Amino acid sequence: MTPATTAKAGAPVPAAIKYQGTVHELQKQLMTRYYDELTAIAQGGPGRSAQLLIAGNPVEILRAFDMIPVFPEVNALQLAVRKTSLPLIQKAEELGYATDNCAYVKADIGMWSSGGVAPFGTIPKPDILVCNYVGCNVYLNWFEHLAELVGSPAMNIDIPFLRTPSGVASEDDVRYVMAQLQELIALLERITGTAFDEDKFVEIVERSARVGELWTKIKELTKRRPAPYDAYFDSVTMMAPLYCLRGTVEAVEFFERAYEEMSARAEAGTGPLAQERFRIVIEGPPPWPFLRAFRDLFSRWGAVAVASTYSTVGGLWEFGFRHDVARPLESVARHMLEANLCNRSLLQRYQQIERYVSEWDADALVIHSVKSCRLFSAGQGDMREHFVHDMELPTLLIESDLEDPRYFSHAQLRNRIDAFFEALEQRRITAGVVAAEAARAAS
Amino acid sequence: MTLDLARYRDVIEDRDYPTVRAWRERTGGKVIGCFPVYAPVEVPYALGMLPIGLFGGGNRIEIANADSRFQSFICSIVKSTLELAFVGKLDLVDGLLFHSICDPARNLSSVMERNFPQRPSIYVHLPQNMTSPHAAPYLASELRRVGAALAPIAGRTLTPEDLARSIEAYETVRHLLRELYALRSQAPERISTGELYTLARLVTLMDPADSAPILTAAHAATRDRDARPKDRIRVVLVGSFCEQPPLELIESLEESGCYIVNDDFLLGWRWAQRRIRPNSDPFLQLAHAYLDESEHLRTKHDLRQPRAQALIESARAQRADAVIFLGAKFCEPGLFDYALYRKALDQNGIPHLFLEFEEKMWLYDRIRSEVETFVESMLFAEAVS
Numbered sequence A: 001m002t003p004a005t006t007a008k009a010g011a012p013v014p015a016a017i018k019y020q021g022t023v024h025e026l027q028k029q030l031m032t033r034y035y036d037e038l039t040a041i042a043q044g045g046p047g048r049s050a051q052l053l054i055a056g057n058p059v060e061i062l063r064a065f066d067m068i069p070v071f072p073e074v075n076a077l078q079l080a081v082r083k084t085s086l087p088l089i090q091k092a093e094e095l096g097y098a099t100d101n102c103a104y105v106k107a108d109i110g111m112w113s114s115g116g117v118a119p120f121g122t123i124p125k126p127d128i129l130v131c132n133y134v135g136c137n138v139y140l141n142w143f144e145h146l147a148e149l150v151g152s153p154a155m156n157i158d159i160p161f162l163r164t165p166s167g168v169a170s171e172d173d174v175r176y177v178m179a180q181l182q183e184l185i186a187l188l189e190r191i192t193g194t195a196f197d198e199d200k201f202v203e204i205v206e207r208s209a210r211v212g213e214l215w216t217k218i219k220e221l222t223k224r225r226p227a228p229y230d231a232y233f234d235s236v237t238m239m240a241p242l243y244c245l246r247g248t249v250e251a252v253e254f255f256e257r258a259y260e261e262m263s264a265r266a267e268a269g270t271g272p273l274a275q276e277r278f279r280i281v282i283e284g285p286p287p288w289p290f291l292r293a294f295r296d297l298f299s300r301w302g303a304v305a306v307a308s309t310y311s312t313v314g315g316l317w318e319f320g321f322r323h324d325v326a327r328p329l330e331s332v333a334r335h336m337l338e339a340n341l342c343n344r345s346l347l348q349r350y351q352q353i354e355r356y357v358s359e360w361d362a363d364a365l366v367i368h369s370v371k372s373c374r375l376f377s378a379g380q381g382d383m384r385e386h387f388v389h390d391m392e393l394p395t396l397l398i399e400s401d402l403e404d405p406r407y408f409s410h411a412q413l414r415n416r417i418d419a420f421f422e423a424l425e426q427r428r429i430t431a432g433v434v435a436a437e438a439a440r441a442a443s
Numbered sequence B: 001m002t003l004d005l006a007r008y009r010d011v012i013e014d015r016d017y018p019t020v021r022a023w024r025e026r027t028g029g030k031v032i033g034c035f036p037v038y039a040p041v042e043v044p045y046a047l048g049m050l051p052i053g054l055f056g057g058g059n060r061i062e063i064a065n066a067d068s069r070f071q072s073f074i075c076s077i078v079k080s081t082l083e084l085a086f087v088g089k090l091d092l093v094d095g096l097l098f099h100s101i102c103d104p105a106r107n108l109s110s111v112m113e114r115n116f117p118q119r120p121s122i123y124v125h126l127p128q129n130m131t132s133p134h135a136a137p138y139l140a141s142e143l144r145r146v147g148a149a150l151a152p153i154a155g156r157t158l159t160p161e162d163l164a165r166s167i168e169a170y171e172t173v174r175h176l177l178r179e180l181y182a183l184r185s186q187a188p189e190r191i192s193t194g195e196l197y198t199l200a201r202l203v204t205l206m207d208p209a210d211s212a213p214i215l216t217a218a219h220a221a222t223r224d225r226d227a228r229p230k231d232r233i234r235v236v237l238v239g240s241f242c243e244q245p246p247l248e249l250i251e252s253l254e255e256s257g258c259y260i261v262n263d264d265f266l267l268g269w270r271w272a273q274r275r276i277r278p279n280s281d282p283f284l285q286l287a288h289a290y291l292d293e294s295e296h297l298r299t300k301h302d303l304r305q306p307r308a309q310a311l312i313e314s315a316r317a318q319r320a321d322a323v324i325f326l327g328a329k330f331c332e333p334g335l336f337d338y339a340l341y342r343k344a345l346d347q348n349g350i351p352h353l354f355l356e357f358e359e360k361m362w363l364y365d366r367i368r369s370e371v372e373t374f375v376e377s378m379l380f381a382e383a384v385s
C-alpha cells in the first residue's frame, strides 16, 4: 500500500506542505542579526563573545556581562543545513579526527581551521570558552580541543550527572554548581574589567523565566487535535532563538509572537498538514543536511510529531521548570542540573517519552538514531525494546546522522518509514473492523 | 611463592571469574563490578565487599543479545559487558559502579539497571573542574554518597576507619605495581609486558590482601632475571585505557620488535603517581589524591596540563623511541585524544603509529606486519644516522 492509496482512508495528503509562517520569517531575521553582530566583533568591532554549549547553560550570567553567547552546535547545524558541512568534516579528518568522532565537533574544527568563516557569518575568537559539562562527554573533548586550537581562556563547569532515580539534584550538587558559577562570575569580572551587576542579572533571569513560560504554553498546544505545528520539525525553528537569544527582550517578543500565531492556528483547527493522520513522538536529533527530505517522508503519511525529545536538549520546561527571580543563581544551577535532556539518564528519557505518549496522546514512537551523537543514540535499541515490549507502543528505529551527509540513505529510510506506517494503517483498519464487529454483535 | 604466570593467564581470561568465586565462597562477602576506567574501589572494599574490574567479554564470548540494545557503531566492551549479564556471568556480582567516561558507558549503566533491576547500578560523579577549590570537598561528599548507596548491599555502614584501612590495602598494591612498572622501564628484558599485564589484571580480580604477595613474589622472581636486552625499540603505548586488547595482541606487539616501556592498560587500577598524601579525613584524602596526584587519566579533563603534553613528557621520561596509539575500535574518547596526540608528537618529532583493535579479535598478522615495518624503519633510520 502506498501513501497515496492509504490516503483514501481520509482526506488526501497534499504533496506540497506549507512550512513558512511569520514565526519562521521572524526567526530568520533574528538569527541574521545575531550572526551579523558576531561578524562585526570578528572584524574588530566592539563587543565580546563567549563560547558555551547548548545543554543547560548559564547564558544569563554571560548576558549580564554583555557577552554574546556562541554555541558551536548551532554553528555546526547551520553549516549542515546549508550543505557545507562535508568539506569541513573532511578537513578535520585530515587533521587526525576519526570517522567515529561526533561530526558536530569535526565540522566546527574544520570551520576554525578555516578562520571561523561560515556562510552565515564569521565567528569571533571568543573572550572565554565556558565548557558547561552537562551530561555529554564529547563536550569536554570538544572544548579541550578548542582551547588548544583557538587559544582563548577556558573553564570547565562541572555539572554532576543527574544520577539518582528521583530526577532531583542533591543539595550537594546544587551547592557545588552554584559555587562554580560564582567562580565563573569572578573570572568574567577579571576578563571584562567590569563588576557583576546583580540587578541586570535578575532582569535577564526574569526574561528567561518568561520565555520558559511561553515555550511551555506553545508546547502544550500540540496536545490538541490537530496539533497546530509539528513539535519536531517546527520546534527547531523556535529553538535557535530559545538558545541564542534567551534572556534578551527580543527573545521574549519572539516567543510572544510565536505563541500568538500558534494559538490562533490551534483555535482555527489548522495543523501543519492538510490532515493529521498519525500522532508521533520523535526521539533523537534531526538529520540537518536533509531536514526537508526527512520531513517529507513523514508528511506523506500524514504523520505529525506532537512531542520530541530533541526539543529539550537545551532545556526541559514543559514539566514545570522555570528560572526564578527569587533565587536567580540557584535556578540557573538547577536548569543545568535537572532541567535539560542531556544531564538526565537514559531511563529518565524513557519516562519523558512515556509522558509524551500519554499526555500528548501519540500513536507511535520514531527513534532517529544518529551515529555522531552517542549521548542520544547509545542504547536506543534498548529503548525500542522497552517501548515495544513493556509499553506495547509501535516503535520505529531508523539510522542516519545529524551532520555528516554520508550517512543519509534516502531510499532505505523511505522503505523503513513506509513499511512502518503501512503496518500502523493496517492495524488501524483491523482495529476498526474488530470494533465494528463487536458493535454489531452487541446490537 | 612461585610465579605461576600460565595459571594467572587462565584466570584473567576466564569469565567464570574463579578468583572471585573462591573469595565469595571463602568470605561470604558481596562483589561489586567496576566498569572502567576508574572506580573508587576503596569504598566497597572498606564495606567488606570485593570490587572487581569488568573488562567485557574478551575474545571468549559471542554477542547474541546485546547487539539488539547497542548499535553497530558502539565499542565492543559496552556490548560484551552487557552480554555477560544476559548470559548469567555477572550473577556473582551484587552491584555495579559506573562513571562518566563516555556516552555509551553512561547509557550502559541505565540499560543494565532496566534489564537487571536486582543488581543496582551506582553512578559515581568524578569532578571535571580541576581548578575549583570546591571540587575536592564535593568529591569527598560524593564518595560518602557512594558509600551510603553501597551500604544496603553490604549490610553495614561505612566508617572513616574502615576507609582508611582500605586505602592502605590498595596503596600497597599500587606501590607494588609501580615497582614492577619501573622495573620494566629500566630493564624491559626482565619482565615482559605480557607478564606485567597479567599481574596487573589479576589485581582487578582479587582481594588486595591476596594479590599483594603475588606481586611481591613476581618482583623478586623477575628483578634479577638473567636476560639479555634484544634489539628492540622502546615504545610508550596509549589508547587502551578502557576496552582491553587481547593478551596475544600485546605479546605480538613485543615480538614484533618493541619493548613497551609504559602503557595505559588498566590505568584506573593504578592511578596514583606516588604514595598519596595523608589526611585525617580519608574521604578528603582520596578526593585530593584523585584531583591532584593521579596520572593524566583519560577520563580526567584537566585544563591545567594539556594531555598531549603529559604524553610527550612520559615519552621523554621513559626514553621512548616512539609512541604507539592502540585504540579500541569505535572508542570515541580515545579517538579524540589521538587527534591531539598526533599533532603534538609530530611537533616534537616523536615517531608514532596508529593501530586499532577489537577485544574479540583473533588474528594479529596485519597489526604485526604494520608494527614490524614501523620498527624496521626506525631501526634503519637509527643505523644510517
Ligand code: SF4
Residues within 6 Å of the ligand: A073, A102, A103, A104, A105, A136, A137, A138, A139, A342, A372, A373, A374, A375, A376
Ligand atoms: S555527542 Fe551529541 S550532545 Fe554531544 S556534542 Fe555531539 S551532538 Fe552534541
Ligand code: SF4
Residues within 6 Å of the ligand: B075, B076, B077, B078, B101, B102, B103, B104, B105, B242, B243, B328, B330, B331, B332, B333, B334
Ligand atoms: S572503549 Fe571507549 S567508547 Fe567504549 S566504553 Fe570504553 S571509553 Fe567508552
